[in-house]
Amino acid sequence: MKKIKLIDNWKLRHESHYQGKKNIELDVKIPTTVFEALINNEIIEDPFYGENENQISWVYESNWAYETNFILSDEILNYEFILIKFYGLDTLTEIYLNDQKIGETKNAFRSYELDIKPYIKKEKNRLKILFLNPIDHVNKQIKLHQYWRWQKLLALKLYNFAIPGMEYLRKPMYAWGWDWGPKLPDIGIWKPVEIIAFNSLKIDSIHVLQDFFYNIDPLKASYTKEFQDLQVDKVDIQVNVELDIIDKIKGNHEIYLLLKTPDGKEIVKKNKISEKLVTLTFSVNKPKLWWINELGTPHLHELEVLLKKEDEIIDARMLKIGIRDIKLIRIPDKWGETFYFMLNGVPVFIKGANWIPIDSFIPRGKKSGLYIQNITAARDANMNCLRVWGGGIYEDDEFYDICDELGILVWQDFPFACSIYPFFDEKFLEDVEEEIIENIKRLRNRASLLLWCGNNECEWLLALNLLFFHFRIKSRKKWEKVNINFFERILPKIVNEYDSQHAYWPSSPSNGGRLSNNGGGFIKSNDKKTGDTHYWSVWHLGKPFSAYRKFNTRFISEYGLQSFPSLKTISTFCPEEQYYFHSHIIKNHQKDRSSNKKIMSYMKKRFLIPDQFEKQVILSQIMQAEAIEYGVEHWRRSRNDFRCMGSLYWQLNDCWPVISWSSLDYNGRWKALHYLARKFYSPFFASVIESKNSVIMCITNDLKQPQTAIFKWIIQDVDGKIFFDGEETVTVPPCTSLEIKSINVKKINKSRVKFRKKIVFFYLYDEDRNLLQRGFRLFERPKFFPLKDPRLEYHVKKINDENYELTILAKEIALFVYIESDRFEFNASDNYFSLNKGEKCQINLKPEDEQVRKEFAFSIRVNSLFDLLKQ
Template sequence: MEAHTHNLDSGWSWKERDFGVASVLDEVPSRATPEALPSTWASAQAFPSEVHVELLKAERIPDPFIGFNEHKVQWIAEREWLWLSSFPFSSRGDNGKVELCFEGLDTFCDVYLNNRKILAADNMFRSFIVPLDVTTLQDQNNQLLLHFKSAKKIAKDLEEKYGRVRAGSTNLGDPSRVYVRKAQYGWRWDWGPELMTCGPYRPVSLITYAARFSSVYPRAIVSHAPVLSPLLKVDIALAGVLTAPESARFILRNSRNKTVIREEDVPLSISYHDREKLEINDAISWDLRDLVELWWPVGYGKQTLYEMEVVLLTQDSNVLDRQIQRIGFRRVELVQEPLREPDQYGQGSTFLFEVNGVRMFMGGSNWIPADSFLTELTPERYRAWLTLMRDGNQNMVRLWGGGVYEPDIFYDICDELGLLVWQDFQFACGVYPAHDAFVASVKAEAEDNVKRLRHHPSIALFCGNNEDYQQVLQWGGIGELPARLIYESVLPAVVSELTDPAIPYHRGSPYGGKGWDTADPTVGDIHQWDVWAGRERPWQEYGQMGGRFVRRVLIRLLESHLVDECSLLPSEFGIPSIPDIRTVNYWLAENEDQRWAQSKLMAQHNRAGNHERRFAIVMNENFRLTGDLETFAHL
C-alpha cells in the first residue's frame, strides 16, 4: 500500500454560525450531501479559502478596499463561521493508517468528523495531523465540519484573564492581539486595514499509508572556506506498520536537467520496539566533491539546485512512500566580531553575512503579506514581486514578524532567484505573554516551521521578533518582557536542535547593545525611523544615521547630483508614500469630493501616524508645493 495524499479541496460549503441553534452539530443535517444542504449553506467558490473572500465572491459585502467600506465589514470578525465537506473512504483491509492533515486553520477552529470532535486548533501558524480510527469511517459521506470562532472576541477574553499590556500605538491594532497566535496585521497596522478574517487558508488532506516518511531532512553541508567541500547527509523518520526487512533508496538529481548524480539503496534495521516509529540520523553520508556546484546569492554566482528523492521500499521492492525535496549546497554565517578599528560610531562589532566564505553586501526589502487575504495570492504574484526585487539589485528579503510564515512556493522562488531570506518568527511590537500554554504553542509552531523551511538554501537567518525589545525601551515604565523566555531560550533552542548545518539565530530586530539597547549603532541591527518619524530629520542625513547592518547607498537627487554616502543603514528604514495614481483612483471610486491629499478618504487609506503633516514636511523641504493629487502622488 503506497502512501497516498488526497487533497480535500472540493465540495465545500460554508455559512455563518446560527446561535439560535443550540449545538453547532445541529446546523448540519445528518449525512447531508452538498446538494441537499439547506439554502443557508453556500457553496465555496475556492478552497483553501477565507470568509471575506467567500462573502466577496457571493456579493454579500462591498469591496473593503474601496472608499470607507472597511468600516462596513467589521461585523465579520465578531461572528463565527462554519465550513462543511464530505469525503469517501475505501478501507483496503491491510491494517493501514489514516490521518487528516490541516496545513493552516485561521485560527480558533473546532474540527468534527462524523459528529465527533477530533481537534481544537488555536494557532494559525501550525499544521495539525490527526490520526483517525478506521472503524469510525464510512464508505461514503464522511462529514468534516470546521467551526471557526471569533479570534477578536477570544483575544479580549484572554486579555481579561491575563491583563492588558502595551502593544504599539493605536495604528498597530488592539493590544489584545498579543494573546492570539494569528497574523497580527489582521488587527490593522500602520500600513494596512483591519480585516480580521478566518477560514481554512491552507490545504486540508487525507493521508493513507501502511508506512511512510514522517520526516526527511537532507542536510547539504559545506565545509569552511577555503576548501568549501560539499557533503550530503540525510536524516529520516518513519511512521506506520513497519516490517523488516525494508530499505530506503536515495537519489540525488540535478534539478534542472534531472541528471542522476548519485544513488544508493540503504537497508533499514527495524527492531521489535521500532515497529510503529523509527528515526535514523545520517542514513546516508555522501562526499560530493567534484559532483555538485555551490549555490550562491544573486550577483555572486549561479543558483544551482538539486532534488533529493527518498523512496521507502518493501522487501519485494514495492513502493511504500516517496518524498522529494529541493536543496542547494551553501554555507551561511552571521559574522559578529570586534572591529579592528573604531569607525564613526566608535568601537563595536560587525553584523554581516558570509556565504561560502565571501562576506557580502546585503541590499533588500522588508516583506509584509502581499494581500490582506492570503488565499488570493498565487505563485505568479509571488514570482512577479520577488523577481522585481532581484531585478532591482536586491539580494535579501526580510519576512516581517507581524505577518505569516509564507507558503513553500515563496521560498522555492527565493531559492531559484538567489534571494537570501531573513525569517522573523511571528511576533511584532508588543509585550507578549509567556504562560505555559502560550509557550508550548509557540514551541510547536516554531518546530513546524523550522522543519518545513530548513532545507531551503535561501534561508539565512531566523529572528526572534520584530521590535518587541525596542518598543519596551521606547515606552518606558514596563518592568519586564515576559517573552524573553521565548526569544532567548525557546526559539534559539528549536533552531539549534533542528538545523544542521546551523542556521544563524538573532534574538530580535532590532537587537544589540548593552541592556538590549536597540538604538546602539555599534552592535547588532537597528531600525532607523528618525527620518519619517521620531526626530523627523531630513533624508539627506541617512548617511550619518546607520548601524552595523551595512548597506552602501547611492542617492540620486532630482538635479542629477549624485551623493555617495557609503552609509551604514539599518534592517528597517524608509518613508511611506502615496501609491500610483491608478491605485488611488481605484479606492476613490465615486468619492470625487475626496480627491485631495489631506482628505478623510486619503487618511482612511494611510494609517502611518501623523502622515498628513509628515508628508507636508518632506514635500516642502524637497519640492515645490502642489495641490494637484496626481502630482502629489507622483512626487
C-alpha cells in the same frame, strides 16, 4: 501510502445570526477564507474600496462553519492508519467528523494531524469545521490576565490602527491592523486539507547538513588574486531522514536517496531502516554552488528520498537544495563588532527590503500571482535579500521556491512583532514550541534561508516601554524574565537542535541580547556599534533624510519614508471627487495617523508644491525615492572593513491599496523608489558625496571579481556652463568601495558664483564605453535650483511584438524624467532618471497586455520635475 486532497464540494455557512446576517451559505473550494468567499459571491462589497473596511467587522465577530462530505474507497479504508491533515486553519476551530468532535485548533501558523480511522464510515462521511470568532477569545484573555491588561491600553494609545489583544492568539498580527494595513482579521481554511492513509511508518522530515572544505580560509583571504582564487574543493553532505513510526516495522524497509546535480550527474545512496532516524552520507567534489543572483548562478540540486518496502515505494519526498555555505560573522573591531554574512566564503553586502504578506486575504493573493510578480520585481531591482517581517507569517512554499530559483536570500523572522507575549501560559508556550519546530523542519533545507530571527522589535519595544512608561522595578523584572527566557533561551535552543547550520538572532533590532552582552541587551537593542538597527528618526521624528549620512551602523534592517501609490491604484479605491490629501477615503487608506501631513511636510521642504493631486502623488514618490537613495549610497560606501554590510528598506510590498512605505504598490506597480533601487542596488555602482567644501566621486563593487570602468563627471550650472569636468579609468577590487576623485569646491569657485545653484552629472561606463549608470546630485534642495523647461522631445519605435524603443532628447536639463501611460501597463528599462542639456537616451518599453500593443505607442507620455512644479 495514499493522499487525497479535499478541494471541492465545500459549503461555507454563517453561524452567528445577528445584525440581519442570516442564511449565508456558499459553495467554495479549498483553500479559501471567509472574506474571499464573501467578496467573490458579492455578499459584501470590496473591503478595500472607500471606507468599506469599517462596515464589515461583523464578519470577524461571527462564527463560521465549513462542511464537506466525502467517501473513501475500500483501498483507502484497508490501510492501518488514516489521518486528516489541516495545513492551515485560521484560527480557532472545533472539528467534527460524522457529528463527533475529533479535535480543535488555536494556531494559524501550524498544521494539525488527526486520527480519523475510528470515526470513518464506509458510506458518506460528513466533515465540519466550526470557526469561532477571534475577538471574543482575545477579549476574554485580556480580562483573564489582569497583570497584562496594560497592553490593551498601550495598543489603544500607541497603535490606534490595531485591534487590541492580538498577542494572545497565534494568528497573523498584521491582520488585526497595522500602520499600513486594514483591520481585517480573516477566518477560514487558508491552506490545503488532506487525507493520508498509510501502514506503520511514513517520512516525517528530512534534514540536509553540509560541511565545506575550501582551498583557502575565507576569513584570511585578501581582496587580491588570492581572494579571486577562493573555491570550494569539496562538500560533505549528511541527509538525516526522520521517520514517523506508528507501529512495529513489518518487513524489510529501506531509505533510497537520489541526488541529481545541475550538470546531470547522479549520486545514489541507500540504507536499511532499523530505527526512527536514518542517516545517509556522501561527498561532492568541486560542487556547483548556489549563489545570490549578483554573484553567480543559483544552482539547485534535485534530492529525491524514497521510503521503500521491498520494491514498493510507500512514501517519497522531493527537495531542491542548494549547496552553499552561509555564515554570520561577528568579530570585535574598532567600531564595535562586525555583523555581516559570508556566502561560499564571499562577504555579501545585503541589499533588499522588508517583505509583508502579499494580501489581507492570502489565498486570494496567491491565486492572483502576487508571489512571482513581487519577488521577480525584487530581483529586477537588484535585491539579493528579503526580510520576512515578524508581524506576518511563515511564508508559503511558493515564496521560498521562487527565492531559491532567483537567488534571493531570506532573513526569516519568527512571527512575533511589537508586542509582549504570554509565555507565562504553559499551554500557549507549548503550542508555540510545536509551531516553531514544525516550521524550522519545513524551511531549514531552503537554499535561500539566511537567518532565523526571534522577533520584530519586541526587545526594542520593551526597552522603550521601560524608558517611557516608568514601570516599577518589580514589573520590569517580571517582563524581562519572560522575554529573556523565551527569545534568549528557549527559542535559540530549539533552533540549534533542529537547524544548527543557520544562525539565530534574538530580535530585530538587537545587539545580540542580554545574555550575550553581559546584561546590556535590552537597553541597547538598537546600538549602532553592533548587530542590526532600525532607524526611524527620519520619518517618525521628522528629521531630514540628510541625517542618514550621520547614522553609521553595522546593518540597517529597517528605515523608510512614505509615498502615495500610483493614481491608477488610487482609482481602485477612491472616486475622483475624493482626490485630495485629506479626504475621508484617502485618510482611511493612510493608517499611520497624520502621515499625509508628514508626506506634505517633507515635500514642501524640498519642492514647490503643485495644486493638482495627480502631480502631488508623483512628487511624493520622487521624494521617497531620493531619500532612500541618499541613505543607501552612504551605507554601501561604508562597506570597507565591514563597517556597514546591509540595507533592508521598509518596505517592498503592500497587502492592500494604501499610502505606505512600499516601493511596489498593491497592484505591483513600480513606484519611483523601485526604479531607483534598480540603480542604487546595482552590484557595481557610482555615487557622489556633495558638501559645501567638496565633491567626492565613489564607486562601489559588491562582486567577487575586480571591475574596470570609466567614471565621468561634470559640474555645471543650469545653462550648461561647465565649471569642472573629468574622466577616470579605474579598477575597483572585489567587495570594495573606492573613492575615485575628491574636488575642492572652494578651489574651483574662484569667481564666487553661487555654487549651490550648480549640479553634478556623473556617468559610469564599462571598458567598451557602454553606459552602466547615469546620475546627478544637487548642492541644494530642488526647489532652489532654477530649472528651465527641458522641452523634452520623444518618439516610440516598435522593435518587435513585445518591445518598443523610446528615444528622449532633452533641450535643457531634465530631472526625474518619468514615463507614463494612462491606458496601459508596461515595464520600462529605466524611469525617474536625469538628462543633461542636449542629452539623448533610449529606453526599452514592454507593454504587459498583448492585445493593446498597436495603440501602445500613442499612449506614452514623458514629463519631468519641471512639469510637476509648474501650475
